Amino acid sequence: MAKAETPNLVAGLANLEVSEEEYENQLSKLKKFKDQINIEGNVKIHMSIQCQKEMMCTKYSEEFDYIAGGCTDGTVRVFKYATGEPAFTLSDKEVRDETPVTSIEHRSISKLYPVTNCFTATYANGCVKCWNFLSSQCIYTIREKRQTYGIRYHPRFPKFVTYGDDLKIHLYDEETRTQERILQGSSYPDRQDGPTSRVFAAVWHPKNNYELLTGGWDDTIQFWDLRQPYGIRHIAGCHICGEGIDIHPKGHEILVCSHQTSDALQLFDYGSLRRVARLEPDIFPSKLYCGKYLSKDFIVTGGSSPNLVRIIDLQSTANVGLITSLSNGVFCIDVGPGKKQKYTREKEHTEDVQIRMKSDITVLPKFIFLSGKKLYQMDFC
Template sequence: MDPQRKTAAGPMAPTSIKTARKSFAVTNTYVRPHVEKEIITVHTSTPQTEKRSHTAQQNQVYQGDVNVLSIIDTNKDIMCCKYTEDVNSIAAGFSDGSIRVFCCHTGTCSNTLVDDETRAYPGPVTAIKHRPVSKAHPITNMLLSSYVNGCIKCWKYKYDQCLYTIREKRQTLGLSYHPRFSKFVTYGDDAKLCMYDEEAQTQERAFYSSQQKNVINGHTSRIFACAFNPKSHHELISGGWDDTVLCWDDRQPFATRYFTGVHMCGEGLDFDKPGREILTCSWQEKDCIQLWDYGSCKLIKTIVPDNYASKLYCGKLVPQTNLIVCGGSDANILRVVDINMNITECCIRNNPGDVYAFDFGTTRRKPRKGTESYKKLSEIGQVPRVSFVTGKRLQTVDFG
């Protein structure tokens, strides 16, 4: 099956001819201090001095109970963001290949992650992740990042040090960690997913199509999203430009199941906690928020929460609630949506740019006991603080 899209739909970067010729390899690199200051303005409010904002700031429109915690404006486009393991800092990946780590309390840039390679062959940062924290996997103070030029770099961010680099011969468009094992998957423009052992820094296997005629068991275009089943050691899903979400099992050679009609341009795939339902937030005008049954790959429901049409890049289920958070283009909107009541609880519209990515921080508010209010039923107070990227801005908000 030929790819259904010929032109770029998502946040794409120009191809670097020099870096595209690099082969897969692992090296150890170290960085030099980077002193160039590129933060323009910083506006923060700590929990003690926090003020609730209901007015527009630089044409932003806030709907519902939205609390602005910090706004960091820079002079370069930001592509992705990720909280550190201790949730005290947040890392932002820029279009020039640099990563800056900001303190959540002050908004100051504490570390800048660049090395000679990212300076010589700059490529936008496509994803920043860290290994899920658990008793088996304690805090390591490390971040893993992917770049459009094919590099995957592991950073000891408190020391501005790159521990190792993996180079892929493709545009690497994202990565996802296994929820339990020290493994991660990368995906890119060659329609393949590659699984790596983090400790050995070696590739274990690849997921791709069998190329059989009239058989859909692999991707045929760029891959932008991947999510592991939280209740399985071996199962994962992926989506991209071929309008197909595929279900994989690393014990099988090719994809086992699929469903179509979902055009992915970002991290818009997520599992619910039991691993039985899939959320898709897709970059399309209609049916952009949908819930699917994982076992049968059948559509459960399509959610239309408001009248603001928005093609979505990213979306996640809020743990232990009936809410989702999603963001996209057109209205440049970030929403909190109640999927049971089919309404938008809170939103931020007219942001400076498309909302490419966001990440959950800590849950600062607990639902009040003994109240029979609508807010308690909607569970809005359980939504964690959210940091999202929009244009050249990194903004952190809280809801409820």
């Protein structure tokens, strides 16, 4: 998509006698032009939300009826899913104007663990706070003696891990609100069985109750088994600076999004750790912060230098959507509710493939991402 040249409105206004109303109108046009983003492919803006402060993280609520944004001023701002209108503000004197929100999560829903209408947020001062957003009340606070960068709930049990700048992964039981265990490497640095720098990502295996992965500044992806004392294996060469690790829904493949110019986007086999693919879907060597599986065949990634979001078809390894000219880097992405899939069968094989591919794209779930003070909810067309 061609990018238009920025109109030199301010320079022109300096040499012309115009009314104050016209001056404000022209400045408004200039601001709107600068805020434009470029969108290519089968993706469109469903809704955009302007926040008062820059955001570091975002999350859908359990039933996808609200969207939360974690801000640099220590406030979690909650918006309505349908309209983007502000709904709730979550903050207290312990974090307000004191420390950035670094991550937002909620417990997985099941028959045993129903909807709680809660968000759990981590903060750079070490606080972990669970909020009931409907009442704007803090349910409990855990105070860690470190900078805490993130939290990840177990997919089936009321447990979660937190991670930060102290090379340790803390495992908690949410029902008792107690720390069950600390995961860390051994005292033998040559074994590489634990983090040696800050940890910025964690993800549980979708099929195995005991296994999870972590990654951070030490350029490794660490594999953990809760039945073992230390990390059991690792992948080297991946510089993780955000939620840049995800596991395929079937559990056999790992998506790694690294904040580096070479090998920024890779797929690994979970069992053998063999690299399955190095993806280069376009000409932009963006350093990636985050990435997630949209489905078994599509992924979405975001990063900076340049600031962009990609939606990639894993079958063709090509972009089906590309969002550029964003004001800030993309630190966080979350995936929305799934849609019912519909197929149309045709006699011709080529037509059938084309129809199937188009159907696959249009039934992909909405997703949200943040860039500076803006949240964007995207849909497929």
